[in-house]
Amino acid sequence: xRILRAIDELGVLPGSSYLAIGVFDGLHxxxxxxIGRALESSRQFGGNAVVVTFDPHPVRVLRPEKAPxxxxxxxxxxxxIERLGVDALLLLEFTLEFSKTPPDVFVHQLVRAAxxxxxxxxxxxxxxxxxxxxxxxLLEELAPKLGFQVASVPPVLVDERVVSSTLIRAAVECGDLxxxxxxxxxxxxxxxxVAQGRQLGRRLGFPTANLRAHNELFPPNxxxxxxxxxxxxxxxxxxxIGVRPTIESETGERILELHLFDFDQxxxxxDVEVAFLEYLRPEQKFSGVDELRxxxxxxxxxxxxxxxxxxxxxxxSI
Numbered sequence: 001x002r003i004l005r006a007i008d009e010l011g012v013l014p015g016s017s018y019l020a021i022g023v024f025d026g027l028h029x030x031x032x033x034x035i036g037r038a039l040e041s042s043r044q045f046g047g048n049a050v051v052v053t054f055d056p057h058p059v060r061v062l063r064p065e066k067a068p069x070x071x072x073x074x075x076x077x078x079x080x081i082e083r084l085g086v087d088a089l090l091l092l093e094f095t096l097e098f099s100k101t102p103p104d105v106f107v108h109q110l111v112r113a114a115x116x117x118x119x120x121x122x123x124x125x126x127x128x129x130x131x132x133x134x135x136x137x138l139l140e141e142l143a144p145k146l147g148f149q150v151a152s153v154p155p156v157l158v159d160e161r162v163v164s165s166t167l168i169r170a171a172v173e174c175g176d177l178x179x180x181x182x183x184x185x186x187x188x189x190x191x192x193x194v195a196q197g198r199q200l201g202r203r204l205g206f207p208t209a210n211l212r213a214h215n216e217l218f219p220p221n222x223x224x225x226x227x228x229x230x231x232x233x234x235x236x237x238x239x240x241i242g243v244r245p246t247i248e249s250e251t252g253e254r255i256l257e258l259h260l261f262d263f264d265q266x267x268x269x270x271d272v273e274v275a276f277l278e279y280l281r282p283e284q285k286f287s288g289v290d291e292l293r294x295x296x297x298x299x300x301x302x303x304x305x306x307x308x309x310x311x312x313x314x315x316x317s318i
Contacts, residue, residue, distance in 0.1 A: 002088040003078065004050075010113040013088055016047035018119040019110065020086075022126060024053050025165045026071035027080045029185040030123065030156040035084055037121040037151045047118060048087040052110075053077070054094040061094050071165055071172070073214035076191040076273075103134025104142060111146045121151040158182055175220045177276050187227075187275035190215045192256060194267045208240075208257040211272060218254060223299050225277040225306035228260060230267060235260045236307030238300050239274060242283035259296075261304060278306045 004010065010017060020038040024031045035051055042049040055074040060067040072080065074091065081089055092098070101109075106129055111117045120139060128134040139150045155162045163183045171180040172188055180188040192211030221242035228235050237260040243253065258274055280302055286292040 001082040001086060004088055004090045005093070007090070007092070007109045007113045010050070010090065010110065010117075011115060013048045013050070013115065016042075016045070016116040016118045017050050017114045018042040018047055018121065019050050019052050019090075019114075019117065020121045021052040021128070022123060023057060024051070024077060024081070025057060025068075026168050026184060027077060028156075028163050028165065028168060028183050029158070030153075030163045032084065032185055033156055034121050034123055034153045035081070035086065037153055038119065039084065039086060041119050041121075041151070042087070045118065047116075049085075050088045050090055051081050051086050052090040052092065053081075054092050056094060058094050058099065061096060062099060068165070068169060069216040071168060071188075071215070071217055073191065073216070076189075076214050079191070079273075100130050103129025103138055105129075106134070107139065107142050107146070111148065117146075117148045119149045119151055121153060124152045124154050169217060172217055172219055175279060177219060177279075188219070189273050189275045190218065190256065191271060191273045194270050194272060196268055208259045209267060209272060211256045211258060211274065213256055218256070219276060220279075221254065221283045223280045223283065225280060225303035226258065227275050227277060227307065228258060229273045230260075230263075230265075230270065235263055236304065237261055237263075237274075238280075238296075238303035239276065240283065259300065261300075261307070278303075 002013070004012070018038040018041045020035040022031060022034060024035075035049075038051075039049045041047075057067060057070060078089055078091070107120075110120075120143075122136065122139070124136060126136070136150065136152045139152075143150050157163065161167060168180050168183045168188075171177070171183065177188055190211070190213050192213040192215070194209045195212045196210075218241055222240075224239045224241070226237045226239040228237050237258055239259075240257045241254060243255070256274070258272065280299055286295060
């Protein structure tokens with residue numbers, strides 16, 4: 001997948017282009033339907049399926065006090081988009097100046113930049129441009145004049161509820177990861193970079209990877225059976241999310257620690273993606289490291305059984 005960072009760079013793609021445009025935080029099944037439409041058209045008629053998205057989240061620029069905690073960082077989102085099989089990702093920097101672009105100007109820029117813009121795919125309720133004044137109606141007015149088609153994708157419903165990033169955030173925050181997985185069409189995952197820790201886990205016989213999470217949204221504190229991917233290979237494991245009250249001062253910083261089963265590699269500064277299979281217990285404070293070690297052994301044994309029994313939530317599709 002090629003990554004483009006300016007509209008003019010669309011011209012480097014040979015042939016025609018089919019664009020899927022949106023913020024796509026979380027890349028849930030509704031987002032996948034929009035991108036899937038562009039993929040389907042590009043494969044049917046020949047050309048490039050291109051996802052157009054924005055960094056940072058527009059609300060963070062326009063109304064920072066109301067900015068949501070993200071389900072996926074830009075880096076994580078790009079990885080998920082790549083797994084869908086698109087040809088290119090156009091990642092546009094969202095600034096106050098960019099937000100003032102009239103919607104028709106934005107569309108004209110896309111048409112002029114692409115070698116041939118055949119289709120724009122968006123969610124039916126999508127709005128864009130200065131003051132969110134652009135809509136499906138404007139796209140449909142411009143399409144015959146500028147020579148492209150419009151594909152408006154209706155909302156996707158699960159259990160009669162419209163799937164949205166807001167709905168998924170609420171599910172993750174309350175620990176309802178099964179519902180989150182249903183809305184996402186994949187496990188809820190956290191991607192992070194492994195950082196140097198105090199190596200207490202190694203001394204206890206359970207080496208852990210401390211993840212500097214790219215995500216801004218965590219499930220509730222506690223211990224989870226987990227699976228993780230390192231360099232696209234899957235491993236079982238056990239995760240602790242919390243403030244580590246037995247060994248840490250009361251900083252309040254939430255830390256994600258991951259112990260991978262049957263794994264013995266140095267992976268500092270490497271990216272790991274983690275999914276949560278089952279909640280095992282709340283975080284708690286122990287009398288000392290001996291009691292902590294005994295509990296970790298029980299947690300690991302229980303987590304192994306969960307991993308061996310099969311996945312409680314859907315397998316990762318992207």
